[in-house]
Amino acid sequence: MNALEIRNLVKRFGGLTATNDLSFDLAQGESLGLIGPNGAGKTTVFSQIMGELKQTSGTITFMGREISGLSTPDRIARGISRTYQVPRPFTDLSVRENIRVGLMPDSLRAMIFGTVDRAREDEIAHSVGFATTDLDRPASELAMGDLRKLEFARTLATGAKVLLLDEVFAGLTTGEIAMIAELIQDLRGRGFTFLMVSHDLPAMEPLIDRAIAIERGTLLADGSFKDVLANAEVRASYLGEA
Amino acid sequence: MPGLAQTLFITASGAGMNLRPHHFILWALFIAGMLLMPELVGRGTLRTMVFACYLAIFAISWDILSGRTGYISFGHPFLVGIGAYTTAILTRRYGFPVEASIPIAVLVTMFGGLIVLLPALRIKGSYFALVTLAVMELMYQLVPVVRPDLTGGTRGISRLPALTRGAENGYYLAVCLMLAVALFAWLLMRTRLGTALWAIGQNEESVRGSGLSTTRLKSFAFLVSAAIAGLGGAFYAHYLGTITPRAFFDINVLFQIIVAVLIGGAGTILGPIIGAFFMVFLLEWLRPFLPGQERFFVYGAIALLIYMYQPKGIMAIIESGITRLRGART
Numbered sequence: 001m002n003a004l005e006i007r008n009l010v011k012r013f014g015g016l017t018a019t020n021d022l023s024f025d026l027a028q029g030e031s032l033g034l035i036g037p038n039g040a041g042k043t044t045v046f047s048q049i050m051g052e053l054k055q056t057s058g059t060i061t062f063m064g065r066e067i068s069g070l071s072t073p074d075r076i077a078r079g080i081s082r083t084y085q086v087p088r089p090f091t092d093l094s095v096r097e098n099i100r101v102g103l104m105p106d107s108l109r110a111m112i113f114g115t116v117d118r119a120r121e122d123e124i125a126h127s128v129g130f131a132t133t134d135l136d137r138p139a140s141e142l143a144m145g146d147l148r149k150l151e152f153a154r155t156l157a158t159g160a161k162v163l164l165l166d167e168v169f170a171g172l173t174t175g176e177i178a179m180i181a182e183l184i185q186d187l188r189g190r191g192f193t194f195l196m197v198s199h200d201l202p203a204m205e206p207l208i209d210r211a212i213a214i215e216r217g218t219l220l221a222d223g224s225f226k227d228v229l230a231n232a233e234v235r236a237s238y239l240g241e242a
Numbered sequence: 243m244p245g246l247a248q249t250l251f252i253t254a255s256g257a258g259m260n261l262r263p264h265h266f267i268l269w270a271l272f273i274a275g276m277l278l279m280p281e282l283v284g285r286g287t288l289r290t291m292v293f294a295c296y297l298a299i300f301a302i303s304w305d306i307l308s309g310r311t312g313y314i315s316f317g318h319p320f321l322v323g324i325g326a327y328t329t330a331i332l333t334r335r336y337g338f339p340v341e342a343s344i345p346i347a348v349l350v351t352m353f354g355g356l357i358v359l360l361p362a363l364r365i366k367g368s369y370f371a372l373v374t375l376a377v378m379e380l381m382y383q384l385v386p387v388v389r390p391d392l393t394g395g396t397r398g399i400s401r402l403p404a405l406t407r408g409a410e411n412g413y414y415l416a417v418c419l420m421l422a423v424a425l426f427a428w429l430l431m432r433t434r435l436g437t438a439l440w441a442i443g444q445n446e447e448s449v450r451g452s453g454l455s456t457t458r459l460k461s462f463a464f465l466v467s468a469a470i471a472g473l474g475g476a477f478y479a480h481y482l483g484t485i486t487p488r489a490f491f492d493i494n495v496l497f498q499i500i501v502a503v504l505i506g507g508a509g510t511i512l513g514p515i516i517g518a519f520f521m522v523f524l525l526e527w528l529r530p531f532l533p534g535q536e537r538f539f540v541y542g543a544i545a546l547l548i549y550m551y552q553p554k555g556i557m558a559i560i561e562s563g564i565t566r567l568r569g570a571r572t
Contacts (some may be wrong), residue, residue, distance in 0.1 A: 049452070076453035081416045088451070090274040090444040091435065101441045102452045104434050108462055116260070 001064050003162050004049070004080075009058035011044055011217070018044045019055070019217040026162070031184075031194040033208035034227065035201065037238050041217035042197045043085060046164050049195075050082050051075050062162070073106050081160035085167040085197075089139035089146035096121050096135045102157025102181045111194055121157075128183055129151045145176030151182060163187070164225045166197040169203050177203050201229070213238060259434065268427065276417045285409040292481065294522040295416035295466070299423050299474035300495075301502040301514030306427055306466035308500075309508035310436070311460055312443035313363060317374030318499055320358075320381050321468050323490035324351040326384070330399040330485050331392050340403055344476045351472025352465050363460045366446075375496075382491035396485030407481045410426075412481060419477055423470055428511040430466070438508065439463050449520030505548045508555030516556050521545070 004026035011019035018041045026032050034042050047053040049060055051072040060068050061133040068076050090098050099121045104111055125135055128149045139150060148168070155163055168184070169177050177200065184194065184207050200203040211228040213220040215238070221231040228234055280288060300322055308314045328347035338346070361371040386396040393399070408413050432435060438459055441449045445450035450456050479485045489495075498521065506517020522546065528537040552558050 048464070052447075052451075071455070072450050073453045073455050081453070082451065084448075084451070088445045088448040090441040090448065092444055093441060097437055097441075100434060100437055101449060101454070104438060104452070104454060106454050106458075108435065108458065111438060112430070112433045114434065154448075154452055234253060 002061075003030070003063060004195070005059075005061040006045075006049070007059045007061070009045070009048060009060070010056045011041075011048055012056045017217055019048065019058075020231065022058070022214065022217060024212050024219065024222060026193060028193055029188075029191055030210065031188055031196070033204050033211040033216065034195060034197045035199075035204075035228070035234075035238065036212055036214040036220075039216075040214050042214065043166055044165055044217070045226075046082055046195075046197070048053065049075075049080070049164060049184060056137040060168065064158055065152065076158050077161060079160050080162040080164070081155045081158045082164035083148075083151045083155055083166055083168065085170060087144070087151045089142070089147055089150055091140040091210045092138060094136045094138055095125060095130055095142070095150060095153075098139055099124050099153050099157050102154035122159050123155050128156070129179060144171045145173065145179060147182055148176070149183070152180075154166055156187075161191070162195070165194060165198075167198060168196055169198050169200040181207060266285075273421055277414070278422060279417070280410045280413060288409045290415045290522060290526050291519070292412050294417040294519040295413075295420040296478045296481070297476055297498060297502055298515040298518035300418050300429050300471060301518050302423055302511065303382075303467045303470035303474065304499050305503045305508055305510075305514050306431075306439075306470065307460075307463050309503055309510075310431070310439040310443055311462065311463055312446075314371045315367075315374045316371050316496055317339050317358075317378045318467075318471055319491055319495040320374070321355050321471035322475035322478070322495070323381060323487075324354045325472030326479035326485050326490055327393060327399075328472075328475040330402055330479050333403055334399050334401070334478075335392055338482060342406060344473070344480075347476040348469050348472040348508055351475070352468045355464065355471075357366075357523030360461060360464060363457070363464060371421035378491055378493075378496065382487055385487045385491065393487075396487065397511050398484060398489070400484040401446045402480050402483050402485070404483060405477070415477070416481065419474070423473070424511050424515060427466075427470070431511065435459070435462070443509075455551075465499070501545050503555075505525040505545050505555050510555075510557045513557040520556065 002025045006025070007023050009022040010017070010142060022045065022121070023208055034045065046054065048055045051067070055068065059066055062075065062078060062080055065078075067078065070078070078128070096118070100116065103117065103120060104184050105114065105123075122132070122135065125130075130146075130149060130153070139147070142150060148206065165184075168180060170181065181203060188194065188207070194207070196204065196208065205225050208225060210223065211225045212222045213228050213231065213234040220233045220237065221228040248270050279291065283291070286392070300318065303321070304315060306320045325347045328350040329340070331344040332343035333340055362370050364371065365421060385393050406415050438449060438454060442456055442459060446456050449459070475490070482489070502517035502521050503514045504517070505517065505520065507513025521541065522543050525537060528540055531537075532540060549555065
């Protein structure tokens with residue numbers, strides 16, 4: 001069974017078609033790169049998969065079940081979650097509290113009367129590379145690389161096994177890119193499934209099994225990273241080669 | 243009793259409130275200090291403190307919704323007013339005992355707020371604020387003209403049954419109510435729910451993206467906020483003995499609530515209490531020098547100065563002072 005099956009997805013904003021009859025599959029345990037020029041509609045695809053945007057038509061099937069009618073929290077509860085192009089931390093909260101929000105069950109009763117699992121919070125924080133001394137720091141004090149790690153940690157805390165990573169290397173230094181890449185490789189080794197967007201193709205290449213390219217919401221190519229980049233339409237639209 | 247205290251401590255710690263012994267000590271000192279006030283101050287000051295206590299209750303109520311989630315409510319006087327009018331109508335027009343009318347007033351406030359203001363929680367920012375303001379203004383206009391036989395019209399309802407007699411008893415009732423509300427809110431905000439509400443104020447999309455239903459969280463915050471506003475409004479009405487539309491559904495009531503929270507410190511429990519006491523006493527101290535409305539200019543200027551100096555309010559000033567003291571010692 002595929003983790004994700006997108007069929008004939010269409011999203012229109014008035015006269016603009018942001019996603020145009022897009023179909024692709026994501027197998028369980030696979031890591032898929034989604035590439036395309038700026039404005040190609042990559043983030044719009046993510047937003048539709050997560051239910052933040054309602055598609056105009058088409059179906060989104062997750063683990064064999066059509067999820068188009070589910071709310072974002074319900075989709076996350078089923079095991080799919082995302083990071084954002086620009087990290088969205090809770091700036092006044094500490095690293096530990098940010099992770100706590102991801103760990104919370106979607107139940108008022110459990111939130112009030114349930115216990116805080118500090119050991120699990122620490123474990124997740126350490127798994128993405130935070131030191132113990134970082135855990136009580138407010139997110140407002142973190143550098144971009146740490147904010148990406150925090151976003152990862154909060155996403156992992158939801159219990160999702162399928163992660164959508166949007167512009168995962170944006171704004172990072174070379175060292176931070178290596179750190180995040182190592183983290184993704186580690187998670188791949190632990191069976192996580194990825195759909196990731198990045199303009200940093202050299203950094204993304206070793207992290208994916210397959211790639212798809214889109215432009216103006218339309219699928220241009222689907223195959224190995226090398227085959228997709230060798231595609232004439234992709235080279236023309238994305239790399240600007242005639 | 244030690245057994246009970248120990249059980250409470252373990253339960254609260256286990257529920258993620260992370261309570262420490264010094265929390266119990268500080269609360270005990272605070273409660274003892276407030277309860278000893280009648281021995282230390284005169285009756286006039288006690289009466290001023292009663293108003294400060296009720297304003298603190300309204301400010302805590304506002305802060306639970308607006309200070310935490312960032313949904314700025316301009317309609318809180320509407321909630322306070324529903325509580326006050328419900329108990330007033332029930333006791334004066336239908337002969338209900340106060341013991342029954344106040345719980346009913348709380349439920350009516352929650353229900354009324356739910357119908358009128360809850361749909362507004364789906365809209366954000368200034369739109370939410372404007373809708374809540376419109377609701378309050380609507381009530382101000384409607385109450386005097388719709389069923390004046392019940393509401394008393396513009397003259398309101400007078401001779402409400404009193405809950406206590408004398409300044410001291412009035413003070414004890416108000417301060418106990420304020421302390422109960424403050425303790426309840428403090429404990430609630432120390433749970434994971436409090437963290438989630440605070441997170442909504444920082445980035446609602448991220449909370450939803452963490453798998454939490456923000457609509458449910460905001461609704462809960464709203465209901466708790468409405469219940470406290472209704473409770474405070476009902477007790478306040480019986481303390482005053484008379485209620486009028488202008489005393490509740492008025493923009494000045496709204497400003498007093500919001501300014502108390504902002505200068506005290508939003509997102510804290512002590513902040514709104516400190517802000518309410520600071521404001522009420524400041525206005526009283528200014529009264530001999532500026533008996534007219536001009537004292538509101540002075541108080542507004544002082545509030546603005548505090549806000550400009552420390553936007554997180556007096557609580558942040560106190561906290562930074564404590565941090566400096568600790569630093570100086572080490």
